[in-house]
Amino acid sequence: MNTIVVKLIAQRLALGILLLLAVSVLIFAGTQILPGDVAQSILGQSATPEALANLRREMGLNDPAWQRYLSWLGGLLQGDLGTALSNGQDIADSLGGRVANTFFLAFWTAVVAVPLAILLGLVAVRYQNRWPDKVISGSTLTAISLPEFFIGYLLIYLFAVKLGWLPSVSTVYDGMPFIDRMRAIALPGATLTLIILAHMMRMTRAAILNVMQSAYIETAELKGLGGLKIIWRHAFPNSVAPVVNVVMLNLAFLVVGVVVVEVIFVYPGMGQYLIDHVAKRDVPVVQACGLIFAAVYIGLNIVADVVSILSNPRLRHPK
């Protein structure tokens, strides 16, 4: 059995890498189609023709596209992301800090949101169609239906402006004490939790309810087991696969889709960094960010696959 699992995982990884390569081509092609070039965007309204020509020459923008792609890919394989065209900073350095910030926020949000969502899902199943279920479903669905900027502003208004408990500006910096950091990410973390809670909670509820119809659950009930114990010991393990898939999708969202929250709370994550550089046509940075996002997505999906395979023996023997 182990060799089969290892083989399956190796296959997924290889596919993942191939996919990443394809994504890199797409990203590169996409950045070429954008109107205007990086020199023009850097100088903006203040571009003089001389400065433009100088900048283009300096940045090697006159080389053909495939040549630039290959040299970039070569550097990438050696761990060299290059320097940002717009301000000459080393991309690996400046991006590293942003990636760390994004993961920091995503990690602590996940630590709160995932167990909470699953717990709420279990409770909702236990009290299906009774008031706890209705309260849980109603409130989480309301939260997901509101746009994230609205939830963000609402939390700022309540907790930062009216009560003054938490900062509305979540700027984190190097050397910031851990407690301050946690205080800073409290509001963006809460906003993100409210956004992703419903999706995971509803999926947990639906998946478990599906299993609850099975004959062996009835057997467990006839044995005289209590409601929550049946759900936790017998129903939940068999509904892990779909839940994990949804959880992973939401984790991916926490990494790649939080730009609005970053802007509202002035959190220095990757989203704002990427957008600034897209606006300046800073191709190397955009490509690096794009690749990281793609890698996160692909990686989390591989994890979801593997967990599903492990939890469901039937998937280990594809026909």
Add this chain to the structure above:
Amino acid sequence: MSNEFQFLTDQARKGQISRRDFLGRALALGIALPFASSVFASAVTSGQPRKGGVLKAGMQGGSSTDSMDPATWTSQVQHSFGQSWGEPLTNVAPNGDLVPRLAEEIGSSSDAKTWTFKLRRGILFHNGKEMTADDVVATLERHSDEDSESGALGIMRGIESVKATGKYEVVVTTTEANADLPYLMSDYHLIIQPNGGKDAPDAGIGTGPYKVTEFQPGVRQRAERFEEYWNLEEFGHADEIEITVINDPTARTAALQSGQIHMANRIEPRVVDMVKRLPNVQVRNVSGQAHYVFLMHCDTAPFSDNDLRLALKYAMDREDMVERILRGYGSVGNDYPINSAYPLHPTDIPQREFDPEKAAYHYKKSGHDGPIVLRTSDVAFPGAVDAAQLYQQSCAQAGINIEVRREPGDGYWSEVWNNQPFCTSYWSGRPTQDQMYSTAYISNADWNDTNFYRDDFDKLARQARGELNDEKRASLYRQMAMMVRDEGGLILPMFNDYIEAHTNEVQGWSDHPMGEMMSGFALSRCWLSA
């Protein structure tokens, strides 16, 4: 207490009103003399700067692509931070007067071609080295290098040579007479760096009242007081200063309201009234030189016909624009890019009014028929798309059919502005009229965005530049303004105010028409009350 009295007290603190005026006006408001007198005294003593604290600004206009190299600066965050850690040779005061900064004395030859700058002695860079004439020469050389991408390249182009004639003396010669040269030296790109920044352009080492301690582009920048600074009486009151980049306007207001920052720039006109109601916050709206424009290319049909251009100018309802787009925070324009914030501005040019009949007359005379495409975008200026639609309505009253085409903000400055014959845009001011005209209206200007090519106009500009007699200069500038107004491709509906806000703890604020955040001096000149 009445707002009026609060206003008077503010003015007293800023030293803008005498004791006699203060008491007289307070009396008129029904305030008893002994009370008013004591308020005046306390307002004036609180006008003494207090050292200490961390002064924090939350600002729009920073990006993670920002650099510390002054040559690359374009945004207001870089402007404000740069004015705190670096200094140019001169500054311009709010009333338009020249104030020496690193230069102590400025002299010129009678033909205004040779300028001598005597530098202050004993000025130290943050790295401990003394600033000398060589650093000044190197700085000016770096920015005038044609290969540089300096934002100051345009204004350096008229300079023939820069020489050090002593350890503390620099002589600048210009190719043509230029009476404004000392003003040009106040440009925020031209802060003096050790060896001109040729070795490390983005090191952030200057002579300013603050030295850089943290630079995270687009996130946060911090600096602490430079204790060896030469003028700590006027500058460097807070122990530390900090700029947090908060591009989202709502987040900026919330941060100000919750006391996380002390000052914020760019309060949106539509929320100003709400911000004004906050108990701990003061709003500053400063009328300045910045303006919003509609640009026609004078050499492209149908705009090559002056009658059509006049028709489009008369069809602009300026009052309505100021009222609706700026919500009253601005003033009407008159189709030339100069207002009373400039020294020697023309005073007797009649205001162009919205006149559909005249517009229809000129439109008919031009013989043009069919829709005229106006390109616009949200990035052109705040409310640009709405402004274009308002304009479409007012043009319709004159029988002119405008087709508004909304372009993506991405790529607007490269694909539309300066490329398409009719579009919306904005300008911030320049320290002098000459600089404004030579940046955008003379034939070989870098950004001649109305394609206005007129030899007679260029000649007037050259003449005015070399004229040392203010009266004659003012009359030349009047002629130039009339030419742009009546024959140019510029429709200038409005000058927009800078709207900023700070908490009541911030003292020492004085409005400056040349730029946001007291033209970049807010962080180094304001202090926090105890």
